[in-house]
Amino acid sequence: MFHQVLALIVKELLAVLRDAKSRMVLIGPPLIQLLVFGYGATFDLNHVPMAIYDQDPSAASRELVARFAGSPTFQVVARLRSGEQIDDLIDSRQVALVLVIDRRFTRDLLTHRPAAVQAIVDGRNSNTALLIQGYANTILSDFSLSWGAARGGPAPPAVLDLRARYNPSLNSHWFIIPGIVALLTQVVTLLVVGLSVAREREAGTFDQLLVTPLRQIDILLGKGLPGVLIGVLEASVIIAATVWWFNVPLRGGLLPLYLGLFLFVIAVTGIGLMISSLAVTQQQALLGAFLFMVPSIILSGFATPIANMPDWMQTLTLLNPMRYFLVIVRKVFLEGTGMRALAHQYWPMAVIGIVSLAAAGWLFRRRVA
Amino acid sequence: MNGGFSRLGGLLRKESLQIWRDPSALAIAFVLPTMLLLIFGYGVSLDARNVQIALVVQHPGPVASSFTAGFAHSPFFRPRRFLAIQDAEAAMAAGDVQGIVWLQSDFARLALGPGNAPIGVIVNGVDANDARIIEGYVQQVWANWLVARAAVAGGALPLSVQPRVRFNAAVSSRNYLVPGLIAVIMTLTGALLTALVIAREWERGTMEAVMVTRVTMRELLLAKLLPYFVLGMGGMAGSVAIAVFLFGVPLQGSVWVLTAASALFLLAALGMGLLISSFARNQFVAGQIAIITTFLPAFILSGFVFDLNSMPTPVQIITHVVAARYFVAILQSVFLAGNVWSVILPNAAALALMAVVFLGLARVIARKRLD
DSSP, rough: OHHHHHHHHHHHHHHHSSSSSHHHHHHHHHHHHHHHHHOOOOOOOOSSSEEESSSSOOOHHHHHHHHHHTEEEEEEEESSSSSTTTHHHOOOOOSEEEEEEEETTTHHHHHHHHHEEEEEEOSSSSHHHHHHHHHHHHHHHHHHHHHHHHHHOOOOSSSEEEEEETTTTTOOOHHHHHHHHHHHHHHHHHHHHHTHHHHHHHHHHHHHHHHSOOOHHHHHHHHHHHHHHHHHHHHHHHHHHHHHSOOOOOOHHHHHHHHHHHHHHHHHHHHHHHHHOSSSSHHHHHHHHHHHHHHHHHHHTSSGGGGGSSSHHHGGGGGGHHHHHHHHHHHIIIIOOOOOGGHHHHHHHHHHHHHHHHHHHHHHTTTTO | OHHHHHHHHHHHHHHHHHHHHHHHHHHIIIIIHHOOOOHHHHHHOOOOEEEEEEEEEOOOOOOOOOOHHHHHHHHTEEEEEESSHHHHHHHHTTOSSSSSEEEEETTTHHHTTTTEEEEEEEEEOOOOOHHHHHHHHHHHHHHHHHHHHHTTTOOOOEEEEEEEEESTOOOOOOHHHHHHHHHHHHHHHHHHHHHHHHHHHHHHTHHHHHSSSSOOHHHHHHHHHHHHHHHHHHHOOOOOOOOIIISSSOOOOOHHHHHHHHHHHHHHHHHHHHHHHHHHHHHHHHHHHIIIIHHHHHHHHHSSSOOGGSSOOHHHHHTTOOOHHHHHHHHHHHHHHHOOOOHHHHHHHHHHHHHHHHHHHHHHHHHTTTT
């Protein structure tokens, strides 16, 4: 029996790998995407274009402006002479921040009254707006404190000592790139498995497969294992690139990572086979794969945190295998978490895998009748 | 010419019937955008609210409570008190809190005396974006506290900062993400709708059947394009209605600008789909290419979540061939800012150019295959 399953696996792998174009889409695009997304997907801000409207050019205002000009986050692209240009510059997205220094800036500073500084940001991208506000506030409060200290004023009662655990420089690549491991593994596995049954159904060869002496479980294995194999291989390449190309620290062990990867690929394979058995045509299978994949990526915590979702939707994400694997990849990579602490991420994927595989096996025959 | 029109009419009828019979095309055009927009509109948010944070106060007293009160009153934080820093660290390792604010035992003595009392702030840096936003919120609490302390002491801080946000004053991430989502979803719809239609004809062998007729390649492509264009515009209208009426995203610009921009974008997206479709000849490959070249770049390289200016230059160059990039820029401005022509015109021109290039290429490739 094992012999026949093996033959089926070989046949499945051949079906995917025989065609040069199919081979190409499995190898080329994921690697290109890893590179492009790895470099492109970042929440870090640098070279944010800004303008300065200094209504009181003086030594004090120059010192403040120099702090912005010298920061790697900002790039001063315009110095305004009138306030009328401000709105235009922001509306046309030439600048994302305008710093307006009040006319009585120096006088207020010297007479110990609060000197007014206005920071206008473009709110169209709210995330960037919040980050820009944060960076600008840091520069402004640093100025405020050092101005006071340099002139013998009282020291502030308390200062913040900010530290980030696990990712000291808050490099968002360290967050996104391990996420891409999960993202691309899911895309590739789902595509390989998702069309496998539908393709045979459309060609009419699936019925032939069903009348062979192969049992349901054998067909399931034959259809599923190639997907698992390709998924794990693809993920290994991406993990290697994450470690050696992007230099993201891998602080945990390979065992907790691969246990998670294995369960994740099985769960995705199960879902892919389920979609594939439900579909009558390849177009429907592809559509089904999309309908599952797009929400599962966007609602996985890949780019936006699950904690920000409404409660009912957080409950819904419990059905999403990618949610668990993302936690595993990130924790193993950055926090060096071990298997015991990840148990709560492992078992839900195992359950999803078993249930979806069982459902797929049941659907194989069901759709014929 | 008359014959040409009736041939085109016949083809259009055939395509429309085919769409009508196989519900999957209708599902792509209407169900997919509606469902996705609903899920994402509710689910995608970058606003950190109710951040679980550990407050460790080793010597409670009036000064320390004046500082920690800022966290209790902030809508951003849900503080939890810990007596020892070890317990707070353990809670952070377990993922129960995202950050720790630590006032050491000499806090009150230093704050009331020489000043510069250190406030330890430790955030979990794994989600770097979230960590930065949390740091920003902590800085706000601290800055407010400094102003209040200075006022108590009868003085003032040297600077008074007045933040102002132009457009989207509430800094709600939904207002900026929903217009971007429409672009992502329509990219998907447009490419999927057409990517499969020509590949399907090749695979089923009906392409040869069509080719021996007097139908020209232009008629064939046009017949494939028009019905899906109508479907796509319908899906677009539905998405905009959901954004405005359900999610309350303000539509500051005019509906006409929006319609014109959508039409241009859809032509580019459908053109891309046709191109993939005539290149691939096989639904498996066409589907793979459609997903890899449309959805993921539209998600990551369009400026929808990730800021384009912060990407390295080579990646920024690549983003110029992502049609969604131009559409996202137009949508965010038309929704939140109004008819800002300096944003709309260049981006619309880019979309038009892409539409022409993709459709033209699809035409060339499809003709070559006839030989």
